[in-house]
Amino acid sequence: MSTQDIIIRKIVKEDIYVVQNFLQGQLQDLFSQEGQLAIMDDIWGLEKLYIEPDRNQMWAAFASDDRVIGTIATCEYNDRIQVLKKRYSHHITAEIGRCYIEKTLRRQGIGSRLLKEVEAFCCEKEYETIYLHTHRFLPGGFHFWEKQGFRIVVEEQGDAQIVHMEKSVASK
Known part of the structure; x- marks a missing residue:
């Protein structure tokens, strides 16, 4: 798949089901089963949040076959x-969350493209x-966030x- 064929756009109501499925799969791959219930509330309330x-x-990144292959939210x-x-x-503070890229497509610039959408939105909304x-x-x-110019403010110890x-x- 060429990354040029990927379409990034704001999600709409009609996207909720496929985005929820993508996010649920990402959480199952990346986090332990026990911790999932505590971090799933926003996924079931995408429209309201x-x-x-x-x-x-x-926002979601969609492949040419309409599969969700990445997400980011603020x-x-x-x-x-x-x-x-x-x-x-x-x-004046926006929070980024739910930034996930399909495992086989990481490190191809999709996350950076998604972040650009967030940054433009945050400028527009005067964050x-x-x-x-x-x-x-x-x-x-x-390492991705560090490369994008984010700096550590607190690092918590523990598992x-x-x-x-x-x-x-950055103001436009």
């Missing part, structure tokens, strides 16, 4: 993470900072190997 709100959005940060309490203002967290054990995750990162939104 990423389609309806004006300042939130999800929403207003909600100050839910204890180690970051009061660090960010929700109105000042983009926050995300990743895990060191995810294949390529931390989850959570790394909290941020990047300023």
Whole structure:
């Protein structure tokens, strides 16, 4: 498959089922079974979280056969993470989540293309900072974000190997 044939666009209601299936498969591949239930709520509520709100959005990369091969989402940060309490203002901080690329297509620029969509959206919505967290054990995750200009703000110890990162939104 040529990466030039890949179409990246905002998801719409009609995409929800295929996007949910893609995300569920990614979580099963990357995370332990026990931890999945705690991190699935947003997947079942894609429309309410990423389609309806004006300042939130999800994009998907589609192959020429309409298969979802990558996703990324952003929403207003909600100050839910204890180690970051009061660090960010929700109105000017966007959070990236659900950035996954089909295993066989990683390292071909799809994630970078998805991130460009997020950055343009964040500029348009007047966010000042983009926050995300990743895990060191995810294949390529931390290094990808580092290459994209994100910097570590907090690194948590423990089995989850959570790394909290941020990047300023460049004005256009």
